[in-house]
Amino acid sequence: MKLASTPTSPGARILAVGEHRPTRIVTNAEICEQIDSTDEWIRERSGIITRRIAAPDESVVDMATSAASKALAASGVPATDIDLVLLATCTHPYQTPGGSSEVQDRLGAANAGAMDINAACAGFAYALSLANDAIRAGSARNVVVIGSEKMSDFIDPRDRGMAFLFGDGAGAAVVSASPTTGIGPVVWGSDGSHIMTITQEPTYTQVQHALATGESLPPVALKMAGQTVFRWAVTKMLPVARRALELAGVAPSELGAFIPHQANMRIVESLVKSLKLPDTVAIARDMETQGNTSSASIPLALSTLLARGEVESGQPALLIGFGAGLTYAAQVIEVP
Amino acid sequence: MALSQQEILAGLAEIVNEVAGIPASDVQMDKSFTDDLDVDSLSMVEVVVAAEEKFGVRIPDDDVKNLKTVGDAVTYIEKAGVTA
Numbered sequence: 001m002k003l004a005s006t007p008t009s010p011g012a013r014i015l016a017v018g019e020h021r022p023t024r025i026v027t028n029a030e031i032c033e034q035i036d037s038t039d040e041w042i043r044e045r046s047g048i049i050t051r052r053i054a055a056p057d058e059s060v061v062d063m064a065t066s067a068a069s070k071a072l073a074a075s076g077v078p079a080t081d082i083d084l085v086l087l088a089t090c091t092h093p094y095q096t097p098g099g100s101s102e103v104q105d106r107l108g109a110a111n112a113g114a115m116d117i118n119a120a121c122a123g124f125a126y127a128l129s130l131a132n133d134a135i136r137a138g139s140a141r142n143v144v145v146i147g148s149e150k151m152s153d154f155i156d157p158r159d160r161g162m163a164f165l166f167g168d169g170a171g172a173a174v175v176s177a178s179p180t181t182g183i184g185p186v187v188w189g190s191d192g193s194h195i196m197t198i199t200q201e202p203t204y205t206q207v208q209h210a211l212a213t214g215e216s217l218p219p220v221a222l223k224m225a226g227q228t229v230f231r232w233a234v235t236k237m238l239p240v241a242r243r244a245l246e247l248a249g250v251a252p253s254e255l256g257a258f259i260p261h262q263a264n265m266r267i268v269e270s271l272v273k274s275l276k277l278p279d280t281v282a283i284a285r286d287m288e289t290q291g292n293t294s295s296a297s298i299p300l301a302l303s304t305l306l307a308r309g310e311v312e313s314g315q316p317a318l319l320i321g322f323g324a325g326l327t328y329a330a331q332v333i334e335v336p
Numbered sequence: 337m338a339l340s341q342q343e344i345l346a347g348l349a350e351i352v353n354e355v356a357g358i359p360a361s362d363v364q365m366d367k368s369f370t371d372d373l374d375v376d377s378l379s380m381v382e383v384v385v386a387a388e389e390k391f392g393v394r395i396p397d398d399d400v401k402n403l404k405t406v407g408d409a410v411t412y413i414e415k416a417g418v419t420a
Contacts (some may be wrong), residue, residue: 044376045376045377045378226377227377227378227380227381227397227400228397230378230381231381231384231385231397234381234382234385235385264378266378266382270382
């Protein structure tokens, strides 16, 4: 017998985005109360001036739901028409269940499937590509894609190299079937030989062992070999970005915006220079006031550019996410 | 043909100028990257990446931390170039 299939779609596009930025603004001076550093040093190394930190009772799921609700409202798509909720996160505090099911329930997306995706800071770009594929293949018509992170739960405030880098927040996009291509081909990859360059320690099993034996452990926190990651980002992400442009058939000069993961201003400036982007291309520099929000950084930065009118609807924008794994993913999108 | 120390120094000075905006004439063999030239750790990575490209050598992360002075880097590139 032959199995039937659902209708495919020629393309998918982002209809709308939504954001959630925690209200508390933390300055470099406040960070420096716990580390031996200065505002000037932090600005020079990272470009970060302030970051948003979530309240103790403000969770990854809360922030994801808030951002997704705003994106849904802006898109005009009823919650019950959502077929899939994809939550990119690496800071949801539960191993099981993932955060996406609770987001699905709170959104009233009664007809949607849900799953979490952990590709660290590349998570949103991965999830966006999977949403595009699900729609084109006919597995979904409308997908909510979210990046939500509470980095502050996983950062040691006394780690001089890490404490100032991160922030909390969420960004979301509603992706729907479209007669044209609004999300270009993805370029993704991984270099697992570098798993230890960004990693959380101690592990869950080490914590369990310590609880059972009374052994003392340092607090669970992210560790990063900063210079190694910086070098990887400024050298290896350049061909990835170029390839994503090539596959989408977009010249650098045709871009409306460049929205790389907001890890560090110096990485962004290096990529802008190497890609030879003209002044007409809006460059996302959201880390200045947001810090590195991992999988939330790209949708938050897109939201900022749209709110400031720095990029117009219909223009192509290059997204590139990269981070722990090491993983990366890049694609050109049509700005909603 | 292998480059002379002077040629490597001149090329390196150009890179340091490009990356960190330090006058090329300040980039001398006895100068410390961090203490004298104010090249921070991330700029140092950018200098190394550019030097790898320019001189066709490989400078692994583990070796970068040993390059304290401009002279260290010039000697490293000279030797790496010979064995490359």
